Amino acid sequence: MPNFPWLRRRDASETADPSLAAVLAWAQFPESSAPEMRPVGEILAALTAGPADDELAGEAAVLAAYRSRPGVPRPAPRTHRQTRCPLFPLLSAKAAATAAAAVISFGAFATAAYARALPAPVQQLAHVIIGAPTAEDKSATSPASDSPGATGPNGATGQPAGASPTGRAHPSPTPRATGQPSTQSTPQDSSQPSTPQDSGQPSTPQDSGTPTPTHKPHPTPHGTGKPTHTPHGNG
Amino acid sequence: MIGEGFAAVLAAAQQGSEAAFSRLWRDGNPPLLRYVRVVAPEMAEDVAAETWLQVVRGLAGFQGDERAWRAWLFTTARRRAIDYGRHRARRPAGALDEVPPGLLPVTPDAADLAIERIGTRSAVALLAGLPTTQAEVIMLRVVAGLDTETVAQLVGRSPGAVRVAAHRGLRRLAEIVTEAGVTL
Numbered sequence: 353m354p355n356f357p358w359l360r361r362r363d364a365s366e367t368a369d370p371s372l373a374a375v376l377a378w379a380q381f382p383e384s385s386a387p388e389m390r391p392v393g394e395i396l397a398a399l400t401a402g403p404a405d406d407e408l409a410g411e412a413a414v415l416a417a418y419r420s421r422p423g424v425p426r427p428a429p430r431t432h433r434q435t436r437c438p439l440f441p442l443l444s445a446k447a448a449a450t451a452a453a454a455v456i457s458f459g460a461f462a463t464a465a466y467a468r469a470l471p472a473p474v475q476q477l478a479h480v481i482i483g484a485p486t487a488e489d490k491s492a493t494s495p496a497s498d499s500p501g502a503t504g505p506n507g508a509t510g511q512p513a514g515a516s517p518t519g520r521a522h523p524s525p526t527p528r529a530t531g532q533p534s535t536q537s538t539p540q541d542s543s544q545p546s547t548p549q550d551s552g553q554p555s556t557p558q559d560s561g562t563p564t565p566t567h568k569p570h571p572t573p574h575g576t577g578k579p580t581h582t583p584h585g586n587g
Numbered sequence: 588m589i590g591e592g593f594a595a596v597l598a599a600a601q602q603g604s605e606a607a608f609s610r611l612w613r614d615g616n617p618p619l620l621r622y623v624r625v626v627a628p629e630m631a632e633d634v635a636a637e638t639w640l641q642v643v644r645g646l647a648g649f650q651g652d653e654r655a656w657r658a659w660l661f662t663t664a665r666r667r668a669i670d671y672g673r674h675r676a677r678r679p680a681g682a683l684d685e686v687p688p689g690l691l692p693v694t695p696d697a698a699d700l701a702i703e704r705i706g707t708r709s710a711v712a713l714l715a716g717l718p719t720t721q722a723e724v725i726m727l728r729v730v731a732g733l734d735t736e737t738v739a740q741l742v743g744r745s746p747g748a749v750r751v752a753a754h755r756g757l758r759r760l761a762e763i764v765t766e767a768g769v770t771l
């Protein structure tokens with residue numbers, strides 16, 4: 353809005369009034385002001401007086417709006433993650449203990465399995481899972497019955513053609529110093545030491561050479577499963 | 588006005604301190620209400636409430652001293668009052684008989700002015716009787732505590748026009764009081 357000259361002159365004359373200038377400058381209303389201006393001072397004093405009761409009545413509503421405004425920093429609620437946090441170390445310890453117990457239990461189970469100390473059904477299960485000897489292995493023929501010379505009709509090894517060199521569908525779990533036949537034993541097996549790779553299975557106390565009952569041949573898809581009693585020359 | 592501690596109070600309110608915000612509100616709401624009762628007497632409480640809602644929303648982003656704070660507060664109130672006035676202009680005006688008594692403009696009569704000390708409500712009512720620009724300028728200069736340049740920006744006039752309007756308004760007040768026969 354343009355400043356008109358005549359307004360400027362008026363402005364100059366009115367601002368020359370010290371009372372008005374003082375009032376408008378927030379100063380105290382001067383005592384030397386014109387008498388007719390003193391009521392104005394009273395009015396302005398009333399306008400700037402302290403708060404009345406009705407002017408502070410809406411505080412609760414405003415504070416409610418203030419609390420619910422977006423971005424208000426509030427105490428972080430306990431989240432599910434926080435509630436689980438203190439339990440995490442405990443769960444780790446429990447998990448570790450459980451895992452250790454499981455390993456130990458399995459070790460004991462395997463030890464018993466290879467010692468053929470488990471009940472027959474469980475022993476059979478162990479045989480399937482980890483290749484432990486079956487319960488029937490207890491009644492296997494003695495190593496003598498599986499003499500090195502015993503061969504089958506399929507050749508020196510007593511194994512049918514195409515059979516694996518070891519003639520075992522399942523690897524022998526342990527090397528047997530006593531020459532005890534493996535689970536897949538064929539008549540020839542007794543003459544063959546258990547291969548080192550078979551030692552991948554946990555060793556058993558049988559390694560000490562404790563004599564075991566005679567071996568009962570275990571039928572296999574490769575081996576004859578039955579010792580032949582008729583020696584054939586290797587010729 | 589809060590004075591030297593304003594910066595700390597503002598920072599605390601922006602950080603979530605209800606006590607600090609309450610102090611800002613208690614310091615700002617009385618002059619704000621008085622201003623709105625002059626420029627928009629029929630809807631003063633609504634305008635004031637809406638103003639504070641706007642302030643709450645924009646509080647975190649505000650930066651400035653106490654003068655800037657007051658300027659922002661009264662600028663927001665003025666805009667809300669204009670919005671309410673436009674909204675009311677679209678709606679058909681009802682007869683005065685339908686207006687609740689509490690919303691009728693209050694003008695103190697001479698007897699009241701003579702008998703009792705001029706209270707705040709009466710002073711506000713006197714200002715409301717002035718021409719709009721004069722009343723608004725006086726309220727912003729005296730009650731809001733804004734300087735001439737800030738008031739000029741707020742009302743969209745030159746600083747010289749603001750000074751003229753303020754002086755004329757005060758002189759008119761003096762005439763009103765003299766005509767009413769008020770003596771101190």
